[in-house]
Amino acid sequence: MKKFVKGLFAAGLALSLAACSSNSVSSDDSSADDANASSDELTVIKVGATTTPHGQILEEAKEAMKEKGYDLQITEFSDYPPINPAVSDGSLDANYFQHLPYLEGYDADSNYKSGDDGYLISVGAIHYEPFGVYSETLKDVAEIKDGDKIAVPNDATNEARALLLLQELGLLTLSEDADLNTATIKDITENPKNLEIIELPADQIAAQLPDLAAGVINGNYAMAGDVTDLRIAYEPEDSDAAKTYQNIIAVKESNKDNEGIKTLVEVLKSDEIKNYITENFGTSVVPAE
Known part of the structure; x- marks a missing residue:
């Protein structure tokens, strides 16, 4: 399987930044x-x-x-x-x-x-x-029911990582030939609980938790959304993901x-x-x- 991602990223600079000052460390700065x-x-x-x-x-x-x-x-x-x-x-x-x-x-x-x-x-x-699974209503992954809605990030690297975590938790199976750095919901081959996997921007999942059974959230967005105490599962520190x-x-x-x-x-x-x-x-x- 491919080791690294080739995701889609915005090419334009959305924010205007001041140029480096004359005593910046930048190698481009002759002064x-x-x-x-x-x-x-x-x-x-x-x-x-x-x-x-x-x-x-x-x-x-x-x-x-x-x-x-x-x-x-x-x-x-x-x-x-x-x-x-x-x-x-x-x-x-x-x-x-x-x-x-x-x-x-x-x-x-x-x-x-x-x-x-x-x-x-x-x-x-x-x-x-660590990526985590967060929920406002569940205390354990075992409580996830048939047909529940679970959100994952919709950007290439983080969606694949989220799906891999759900696979490690026994909630779904990805295709054997799926690229584990670019996998999407199209690569799911087994979904025994008929979960509805919803793709959302990574920074929006925490706010959508009231409408979901659970969401897989990046650590920084979990902290920014003040939902860290709602985590019910996460990647182990000694995992390949770590x-x-x-x-x-x-x-x-x-x-x-x-x-x-x-x-x-x-x-x-x-x-x-x-x-x-x-x-x-x-x-x-x-x-x-």
């Missing part, structure tokens, strides 16, 4: 050396992120970055599609919101390959958000060796940030090893 000449001036690193938990984690990292000589500036987004293009075009130095299959799908759909100016790569895994879908720091390939980017990853993987994640997000967000 960075001049800006760094003053010992009193911090080097700016611009990072795009979704608010929960990525933006919160970055906020926690600001002070440590400042102590190391960097001004960490965070641009928060409410949805995924604009964030990668903002790094590709140099508006941002890095982003923190996605897993590797999503990133590889973006590069493929944008026709970027290694060596291209807009090609993005991962420079470090920071945390993992390794495949770790959330990463992504940068332009040409920026991978930048000292500011290396420092950002170092800070985000520190014991201090790991403790912050564990204390504030519990099992909804798990620090990467």
Whole structure:
């Protein structure tokens, strides 16, 4: 089976972003050396992120970055599609919101390959958000009844991941030749409880729970929707998904060796940030090893 996703992603940048400042870490910025000449001036690193938990984690990292000589500036987004293009075009130095299959799908759909100016790569895994099954009415997956409605995300990587979780829970079976990174409801071969699988935008499932028996929700959207206490099942921390879908720091390939980017990853993987994640997000967000 194919290992990585080639999903469909929006190509346009939906939000207008300011260009990197003259003392940004971006390798495209020719005036960075001049800006760094003053010992009193911090080097700016611009990072795009979704608010929960990525933006919160970055906020926690600001002070440590400042102590190391960097001004960490965070641009928060409410949805995924604009964030990668903002790094590709140099508006941002890095982003923190996605897993590797999503990133590889973006590069493929944008026709970027290694060596291209807009090609993005991962420079470090920071945390993992277990996918979960959430319900306002059920306490256990065993309570799901014949004909119940269950929602799954409708974007390529997350729908496949949700369906795989439902398969692991014994609720359905996917075709043996299905690509487990791009599988859809069309790949379901067995559905013993005649479940109605509804495809919805990932960020809308939490709000639709009153009309569903259950929904499979990304960890960040479960937190944003304040439904974490409604989880009735989730991916185990030692699963293949825990390794495949770790959330990463992504940068332009040409920026991978930048000292500011290396420092950002170092800070985000520190014991201090790991403790912050564990204390504030519990099992909804798990620090990467």
